[in-house]
Amino acid sequence: MSKDKILAAIRKNKPTEVPLPEPPSFPGRESSPVEAFASMVEAGGGKAVRAAGPEELNTTIKRLFPKAEKVASPLPEVRPTIELDHLSSPAELETIDVAVIRGQLGVAENGAIWTTEEDCGHRVLPFITQHLVIVLNPGKIVDNMHQAYEHIQIDATGFGLFIAGPSKTADIEQSLVIGAQGARSMTVILKE
């Protein structure tokens, strides 16, 4: 069928084999990866703040989003105003004001944060929420994407992603608009 046809055509037409290069490890150049990470987050339209413990984490969320009615989170240390389990339909998820999820790893060179479906509760949560908060251990920040892919296993869960800021678009005359189809803002709370 099509598969055999395609594979046969490749075998007939492909060039002679060449070795797969081994990417060298590119060392980071930043003396403080955490500071570099925080400034890349800000450059990408996000915000980076620090919190000392679980109590400060909750007061920080409250301070950042004083008017938020629906705060949802799969994290045990976060006090939500609404239980994720009670929101089953997409239409209900769409009413969430703030979602707080866990980030596993940060990348200093671009401000990206690795997170998976296990850290989100629901795959769509980081996108459908109006505002996104990611809690990240500052000890888990690497220099660049090469190191990031060494640390994570991309198929450990069915879905995982790097998030590097709030949803954005520049599709109308190259004017930057924050808050396209996904979250309108992204805040990283750095907490050990």
Next chain:
Amino acid sequence: MKEHAQKAAEFIRNESRADWHDEALWFVRAKRDKASHSIPEWEQLRELASRIKDNVLAGLDGYLEQFEANALRNGVHVHWAADAEDHNRIVYGILQKHGVERIVKSKSMLTEECRLNEYLIENGIEVVDTDLGERIIQLKEEPPSHIVMPAIHLKKEEVGELFHQKLHTEKGATGPQYLAEAARQHLRQKFLSAQAAITGVNFAIAETGGVVVCTNEGNADMGVHLAPVQIHCMGIEKILPKAEHLGVFTRLLARSATGQPITIYTSHYHRPREGGEMHIVIVDNGRTTQLGRADFRNSLKCIRCGACMNTCPIYRRSGGHSYGYTIPGPIGSILTPGIDLKKYSGLPFASTLCGSCSDVCPVKINIHEQLYRWRQIIAEQGHLPPAKRQSMKWAARVLARPVWYNLAGKMARWALKWLPRPLLYNRFNEWGKDRELPEPPKQSFKEWYPRKQA
């Protein structure tokens, strides 16, 4: 089909608009330069990416089989499509099986290439493109003019008027923030009611059997995670051997495309969510033929960043629509002759061969050399327009005969000096259009050089 040159002439007739288009793209090119210069190992990354792709193309059959086996193990349905028709039929078959009437799509140049939207709409399915730029041109019933910024050719006033008609925004409102917000509300409703989501694929990892999709808006994920059925359509050349190679390519892609250090979302899909269904459609549609062309197979390394368009002096001043194909610009001009040499025989000439495209290409495709090679093939196979064919024939004769050549030079210098303007600037002289011919030198180089030596 109108030639690129004709359509380009129409495009530049509106001078201020052509300038605006030129500057908008140059702005993106400048951002790309800044982003790439911030990485000292940039050239090393380009070389690595190019060599990884060399290895992929040489072992594509094995990698695709490995990818399929791993994807199947992940619980993904894998389909193979030999051509566009095959692809469209497969996608429609999946939708039919689930009784789907409404789908959302994120950006995919492959589905544009296969004309999937038209096919599905003809079969009664509501298709909503969810990337803002793509939604704009879908509502305007136009093809994309750029692969990363599909609506780069439109002004905000035009988008405002379009949204006023289609989405009932206020008449005369043109603020990008306001218009994007209106699109957000409109699209959120579409996401919530879609029964299936279709995306393109940036990278497919053989080692893990998963696919990676990069967006800034989050539209691919809004679709995929809300709809019960997710379908990812990929060309056979999207394969990367291992996850670690994503480290190289994610560093190159967004910096080359828009000057960002990475796209906002880099999503890795490996298994369907509970109760969901995940499909991957692997498409050939002419790619294996291109693989067999030694001079042109490097074009299959393309990661669709659009950097070659943003930098191209011809693209910037002629617009994406002048190319008459889904993928315009320099990369489009080396892909299209392989699809239909006669139909697209004008495109390899839509270039100054300045080589800027090759310089910015993150996977080091020798684009300008391939453009030149296609020109040779087009001439050999007799697809040059008659005027060009005749003038080339005469040029060859003159250049082969020193006496004729010297005489021709003398005549040209004499003509430039003495002939009245109407005889020099008319429809027979392409080089006199929109520009002044050079001042005639007193003597030729050949005359000047021996004297200088003496």
